[in-house]
Amino acid sequence: MDYMIRATAANAQVRAFAVTSKDIAEYARKAHDLSPVAAAALGRSMSAALMMADMLKGPSDLLTIQIDGDGPIGRILVTADNNGGVKGYVQNPKVYLPNNAYGHLNVGGAVGRGTLTVIRDMGMKDPYVGQTAIQTGEIAEDITYYYAVSEQIPSSVGLGVLVNTKENRVMEAGGFIVQLMPFAEEETIAALEKNLGGIEAVTKMLSAGDTPEMMLEKVLKGLDPVITDRMPVEFRCNCGKERYERALVLLGRDEMQKIVDDGEPVEIECQFCGKKYAFTPEELKEVLRKTEKNA
Numbered sequence: 001m002d003y004m005i006r007a008t009a010a011n012a013q014v015r016a017f018a019v020t021s022k023d024i025a026e027y028a029r030k031a032h033d034l035s036p037v038a039a040a041a042l043g044r045s046m047s048a049a050l051m052m053a054d055m056l057k058g059p060s061d062l063l064t065i066q067i068d069g070d071g072p073i074g075r076i077l078v079t080a081d082n083n084g085g086v087k088g089y090v091q092n093p094k095v096y097l098p099n100n101a102y103g104h105l106n107v108g109g110a111v112g113r114g115t116l117t118v119i120r121d122m123g124m125k126d127p128y129v130g131q132t133a134i135q136t137g138e139i140a141e142d143i144t145y146y147y148a149v150s151e152q153i154p155s156s157v158g159l160g161v162l163v164n165t166k167e168n169r170v171m172e173a174g175g176f177i178v179q180l181m182p183f184a185e186e187e188t189i190a191a192l193e194k195n196l197g198g199i200e201a202v203t204k205m206l207s208a209g210d211t212p213e214m215m216l217e218k219v220l221k222g223l224d225p226v227i228t229d230r231m232p233v234e235f236r237c238n239c240g241k242e243r244y245e246r247a248l249v250l251l252g253r254d255e256m257q258k259i260v261d262d263g264e265p266v267e268i269e270c271q272f273c274g275k276k277y278a279f280t281p282e283e284l285k286e287v288l289r290k291t292e293k294n295a
Helices: 022-032 036-053 107-111 140-150 186-198 202-207 212-219 241-249 253-262 281-294
Strands: 003-009 014-020 062-069 075-081 085-090 114-121 128-133 155-164 169-180 226-232 266-269 276-279
Touching (some): 003 212, 014 036, 036 075, 036 085, 036 140, 169 202, 169 212, 241 266, 253 281, 276 281
Antiparallel strands (some): 003 226, 075 085
């Protein structure tokens, strides 16, 4: 079962998050029929979004990561709440590239260069928006850079998705985020840097059976970590036929009249989860009547 933990260490000089998200990444792969490299890119982004959203305070707060690179995958869009729900999609799910120089899925090549945008919607008039340049396209380094530049929080981000490319199936997914508080002492910083320099890649740790707790034990070795929260996480989409009916109403009377005049049923597919919603000609006429009431 996918879940996420939150922890502190070194008398709250460090805060850390870790997640295992294999089921989420595999659900997204199936829903969007993703290629292996697209599954890795989206899976990493969703793991990051879950941990970043866990830093939000309000129950209805949302965090969105938008990655706009010039690579063949196009836009990656992921949204997470702070109750363990996440959803996302990539613009071009059928990207196939040769492996990178290390023999791994070439996520950086698929993403390319461009901008990473983080949007924190906390129920106020305007959401907080931070944007930085994509550094490698490998996602983890880009989130690390975002925190350093946009929020001035020294962080280390590790993300990984292991895909069986022959069967095109997600075998492992997850990651961690570790952040230093402003009052962190030099001794703590040095110990953390030493730990981070010695740990294996996230996919290797997960493949060896490491849980989120075990990953943080390695990252925070010698710093007396204390787990403060544990939460199940899942791919969660809030789409529904009523939501899409409201979207059709917003098209306006003239546009809906054209759709009704065609006399054909309409099928709308959710970008995030792939579910399809059909509207019969009679249902479309009812939507048209609602647009006339709103006019």
